[in-house]
Amino acid sequence: MFNLAVLSFSLATAALLLGCASEKPAVEEESLKDAMRRPEPIITTNTQEIPSPVVNSPVTGGTLPLVYIVESDATVSVVDETTGLTLAVAAVEGGNILAVNENGVIAGKTTLLKSTLEPSHRYAIYVNSSVRGEFRTTVVRPQPQHRKKENP
Numbered sequence: 784m785f786n787l788a789v790l791s792f793s794l795a796t797a798a799l800l801l802g803c804a805s806e807k808p809a810v811e812e813e814s815l816k817d818a819m820r821r822p823e824p825i826i827t828t829n830t831q832e833i834p835s836p837v838v839n840s841p842v843t844g845g846t847l848p849l850v851y852i853v854e855s856d857a858t859v860s861v862v863d864e865t866t867g868l869t870l871a872v873a874a875v876e877g878g879n880i881l882a883v884n885e886n887g888v889i890a891g892k893t894t895l896l897k898s899t900l901e902p903s904h905r906y907a908i909y910v911n912s913s914v915r916g917e918f919r920t921t922v923v924r925p926q927p928q929h930r931k932k933e934n935p
Contacts, residue, residue, distance in 0.1 A: 822926035833916035841907035849883040849906055853890070857912040861888050861896070865904035871895040881908060 843851050844864065853859060855877040861870045871888040875881060879891035883906050888896040900906070 825924045825926060827922045827924075829920050831918045833918050839909070842910050844905065844907035846905060847884055847900060847902050849908060851881045851908045851910075853877055853879050853881055853910065855912055857910045859890065860909040860911075862907045862909065863900070863904050864907050865901070870898075870900075870906075883908065 841862075843849055851859075853875045857875060857877070858872065859875050859881055860872045861881075861883055862868070863870055870883075873890055873893075873895050875890045882889045883900070885900055885902055887894060887898050887900065
């Protein structure tokens with residue numbers, strides 16, 4: 784008799800749980816249908832160019848040797864600050880090493896200036912990057928909900 788009561792209770796609990804489980808997908812299906820009926824969101828995108836700062840200061844400078852890794856495609860200039868002469872100006876691809884030593888100026892595997900440079904002079908490397916910056920914002924808002932007017 785005890786086993787029959789436990790068995791009855793177990794069957795009743797299982798039936799109750801199975802009954803509840805079968806109703807859940809209907810609720811999920813209904814919320815999915817509601818979501819599909821909603822209007823598309825309002826998406827606003829804005830792009831602004833960030834002006835490049837004009838800086839006339841060297842990225843590195845001093846006595847020989849000088850070395851600089853060019854981060855992105857840019858126009859580089861090497862200036863002898865003691866005499867004020869521009870020794871080399873060239874477009875250099877990003878990732879190349881710019882070297883200034885007693886034998887001249889080298890960018891990557893390209894010799895920009897082959898000349899004996901005075902070790903006691905001060906030299907400077909200037910970089911003018913052509914990379915433009917952008918600032919982008921995207922705002923996603925739901926469509927306004929229009930409520931039906933109730934008739935009195």
